[in-house]
Amino acid sequence: MASSILPPEGETLATGWEPDLAPADSLIRQAVLVHASWAVDAARRAGKPWYESDTWAGGILGERGALTNWVVPKQPVDPAGIVAEVARELPGDAPYLFVSAWPAGDLRGSGLALAGHPPLMLRLPQITTTPPATDLAVRQVTDADGLADAERVLVEGYPLPELQPFRAGAVYVPSFLDGSAVWVGYDGDVPLATATAHSAAGLTVVENVAVMPAARGRGAGAAVTWAATTAYPDQPAVLIASDDGQPVYQRLGYLRVERWTVWVRP
Structure with missing residues (x-):
């Protein structure tokens, strides 16, 4: 009976990652x-280092x-091998997130530290x-001033202590808006x-x-997340959730799908 479900000899069987x-x-x-x-779009548009192959993609926006x-494996291959390739293909002293849909084993020997196993969440x-x-006014960013407001809030x-004190351009440059859409919630003229x-x-x-702390409890996070989620209304949306963000995303219709793995090169 078991042989009745076996494919013909020599047939190529898709794994889902070709x-x-x-x-x-x-x-x-x-x-x-x-x-x-x-992982690569913003760096590529900004003329910063980036690399993409069949097995992984990564970009370096800042030092x-x-x-x-970000570095993102595209296939379930040896994570340590990808880390070694990153060292060859991208600037060796830059920190990065290694974000994997698959368990990555122990990458401490490759110089990375485990950040956690956050859930991938999906909204159809x-x-x-x-x-x-x-009570905030949520507006899509269209110019350099708005982009600087978004970056300051981020x-x-x-927060991102390693990028403080704030200087515009560490995360967002004008070309970023050619590949991504950004929203800011304002209280008057104050980005929050x-x-x-x-x-x-x-x-x-x-x-x-x-x-920002001044906007917490005012529905601000949900409102800007909703704007981003529905930017392409006919598409499913995904995000990697933090512990604090999960309840907000669930109220927006997101479902927990599976846990991913995030390592950090400090």
């Missing part, structure tokens, strides 16, 4: 590929702050959710919340969600 396989083969594949695009630099466009209310509200959306492989990835 380079030429359609992104839409699975939602997890799409989630991996949109994060890989996020400080791992959150500005068919889900009906009441848009969150806030650096000071997230931000979120970013990036589209690739048929998915929207929501990133860089941050809220």
Whole structure:
């Protein structure tokens, strides 16, 4: 009986991670590929170091702050081998996040430190959710001043101590808006919340969600996340959640799908 389910001898069996396989083969594949695009897009547009192959993608936007630099495996291959390739292909002294959809083993011997196993969360466009209310004015960024406002909130509200005191241009440069959309929530002229959306492989990835202390409890995080989530209304949206953010995202219709693994090169 068992032989009746076996494929013909010599038939190629897809694993879901072949380079030429359609992104839409699975939602997890799409989630991996949109994060890989996020890892390289801003650096490529800014003329900063970046690299992409069939097995991984990575970009270096800045010399400080791992959150500005991402490395994302695109296939379930040896993580230590990818780290070694990163050292050859990208500036060796820059910090970065190593964000993997697969367990990565112990990468301490490769000079990385374990940041955790945060959940990948997914929201399907068919889900009906009441848009969150806030007393802030949420506006999409269209110019350098707005981009600087978004970056300030990210650096000071997230926070990113390694990028303080704040200087514009460490995370966002004008070309960033050519590949991603950014929103800021304002109280008058004061920027208090931000979120970013990036589209690739048929998915929207929501990133860089941050809220200043003065806006917490005012629905600010939910409002900017909603704006980013619905930037491409016909697409599913994904994000990697923090512990504090999970309840907010669940109220917006996001579901926990699986845990990913994040290492940091300090």
